[in-house]
Amino acid sequence: MPEKNISGQNLKSLSKTASELPQSGIRRFFDIASQMANVISLGVGEPDFATPWTVREAAIYSIEKGQTTYTSNLGLIELRREISKLNFKRYGVEYNPDTEILITTGVAQGLDLVARALLDPGDEVIIPEPCFVSYKPCVSLAGGIPVPVETNDTNNFQVSLAELEKKVTPRTKAILIGHPSNPTGAILERETLIEIVNFACKHGLYIISDEIYDRLTFDGDHVMVASLPGAFERTITLNGFSKTYAMTGWRIGYACAPPEILHTMMKIHSYTMLSAPTPGQKAALEAARRGERDAVLMAAEYKRRRSLIVGGLNEIGLTCLNPGGAFYAFPSVRSTGLTSEQFAEQLLYSKQVAVVPGSVFGLGGEGHVRCSYATDSKLLKEALVRIGSFVDELSKVSVQPQSPKQKTDQLV
Amino acid sequence: MDSLKSREILEILEKDSRTTAETIAGMLGLAPTQVKAEIDRFEQEGIIKHYATTIDWEKAGVEKIIAFVDITVVPARDVGFDSIALRIARHPEVTSAWLVSGGSDLSIMVEGTSLKDLANFVAEKIAAVDGVTGTNTHFLLRKYKEDNVLFHDIEPDNRLVMSP
Structure with a gap:
């Protein structure tokens, strides 16, 4: 047996790719916030509702009946049929449940599968930022090279075609978008999406479209990318049950794509996951069949909270666009003179309100913080009061600026 | 006021009658004065009958x-x-x-x-x-269960304090 010692002399190093993978910027704040009492967290990326009872009850029943074996690699056929029907009903897009839909362990696993199915080492994926924290790591782990493109609040976080054209190279294989967006809450307008599709067609690219927040749009209907002319054959749609039906912990998502792409993803899935968890799939089936009432009620509640928080933040002087979807507000904190990290850290220490610095979401995120409104409206109001007094106090002390460096040092 | 917003005011109050007009206005993107006027109308027309509280009397130690x-x-x-x-x-x-x-x-x-x-x-x-x-x-x-509220202890919020 090879001898191990502390300096690891007799042990080879871990994977270079994995070791160099940056740790999520949320981690440090998580560690601070979880040690604190009386924290109001606007840092949570999941619904505050429990999964609808009809769904939980169906899952319990299924477990009682002993339905605890593997399912087919693709997932329960009944569930794939329901997903196919819902896609057709909502967006007019027809995916064959036998060959074009794969049940995944959340969108996160779907992303990993897509990246591995599409990419060879050195292939590039264009990713508009700010974006969900998993996008770049999934591409890197598959051997690909993430190529970020900045979007920002001056253009409502819409992707510019000119910027995309600047980034495209012979190695570009795909473009990866998430809309409505975590963290900005922005929706991509139909015109922007059409430009993206045309851009992808022109360069022969795949489109990976994460649409997990599709049912949380508040000012109009979501546009499914695959429904746009020319998009279907090159688009992999990722979606799931987590946000619409408050089912994050069940880990059930799905990927929809033309047969060849989907088959390749399914092969990887069959070796690395086998099948998504069966109780979760049974629960998702119930959600697809009878979860609509709850989904609509929850969406209505998010819409009210959006109005509360966006109004409140703007009143405080933290300029905030009205996000079209998801459950995040992404206000600018530039008026305070602080970076987004400083803002988040000082707010947490002085007022016990947790927000996520925009910088962790990539280009265009600096100068913003992400405020999740998946929190009871009473707590939201209290959080707004605290943020308001924090900003007030900042503007008072700014006459004699403290050294932010010193403050930071105490915390590390 | 459009009838959808009117109905939403009623739904919010049905869930929590102590929600202030200011909060409702914030939720619906209306002016507080508009919401107040609408609630006054509901009261005058008898659409809102009264404001009650759901009490667990057993827990309060009162026998009924x-x-x-x-x-x-x-x-x-x-x-x-x-x-x-x-x-x-x-x-x-x-x-x-x-x-x-x-x-x-x-x-x-x-x-x-x-x-x-x-x-x-x-x-x-x-x-x-x-x-x-x-x-x-x-x-x-x-x-x-009464008035949409389960009579059992509330589950704590088990979510991670921060998540992506």
């Missing part, structure tokens, strides 16, 4: 005896069930009264301080009313 009484009635000429129903409903012991379909005609909820009081009340003031042909009384044993 509650019963549901199914009543069969011979409807009166011209006024149908209304006259008898109101005659019964006006008693303060009767906390709710409904006309229902099925085997009985009226269904009421009565509240008292002792079993005997309630039994007497039903016998003397309900069963004895002209036109009432029968009563069937069910005493309430335990409350599980």
Whole structure:
């Protein structure tokens, strides 16, 4: 047996790719916030509702009946049929449940599968930022090279075609978008999406479209990318049950794509996951069949909270666009003179309100913080009061600026 | 005000009648004065009947005896069930009264301080009313849910304090 010692002399190093993978910027704040009492967290990326009872009850029943074996690699056929029907009903897009839909362990696993199915080492994926924290790591782990493109609040976080054209190279294989967006809450307008599709067609690219927040749009209907002319054959749609039906912990998502792409993803899935968890799939089936009432009620509640928080933040002087979807507000904190990290850290220490610095979401995120409104409206109001007094106090002390460096040092 | 927003004001108040006009205005993107005016209208027109509180009396240590009484009635000429129903409903012991379909005609909820009081009340003031042909009384044993609220301890928020 090879001898191990502390300096690891007799042990080879871990994977270079994995070791160099940056740790999520949320981690440090998580560690601070979880040690604190009386924290109001606007840092949570999941619904505050429990999964609808009809769904939980169906899952319990299924477990009682002993339905605890593997399912087919693709997932329960009944569930794939329901997903196919819902896609057709909502967006007019027809995916064959036998060959074009794969049940995944959340969108996160779907992303990993897509990246591995599409990419060879050195292939590039264009990713508009700010974006969900998993996008770049999934591409890197598959051997690909993430190529970020900045979007920002001056253009409502819409992707510019000119910027995309600047980034495209012979190695570009795909473009990866998430809309409505975590963290900005922005929706991509139909015109922007059409430009993206045309851009992808022109360069022969795949489109990976994460649409997990599709049912949380508040000012109009979501546009499914695959429904746009020319998009279907090159688009992999990722979606799931987590946000619409408050089912994050069940880990059930799905990927929809033309047969060849989907088959390749399914092969990887069959070796690395086998099948998504069966109780979760049974629960998702119930959600697809009878979860609509709850989904609509929850969406209505998010819409009210959006109005509360966006109004409140703007009143405080933290300029905030009205996000079209998801459950995040992404206000600018530039008026305070602080970076987004400083803002988040000082707010947490002085007022016990947790927000996520925009910088962790990539280009265009600096100068913003992400405020999740998946929190009871009473707590939201209290959080707004605290943020308001924090900003007030900042503007008072700014006459004699403290050294932010010193403050930071105490915390590390 | 558009009828969807009006309805939403009612839905918000139905869930929590202490939600202030300012908060509702914030939620719906309206001016607080608009919301106040609309709530005033609801009150004046009797759309909002009153503001009540759902209390777990058992937890508060207060004993209350509650019963549901199914009543069969011979409807009166011209006024149908209304006259008898109101005659019964006006008693303060009767906390709710409904006309229902099925085997009985009226269904009421009565509240008292002792079993005997309630039994007497039903016998003397309900069963004895002209036109009432029968009563069937069910005493309430335990409350599980009332006014959309489960009567059990609230689950704490188990979510991670921060997540992507």
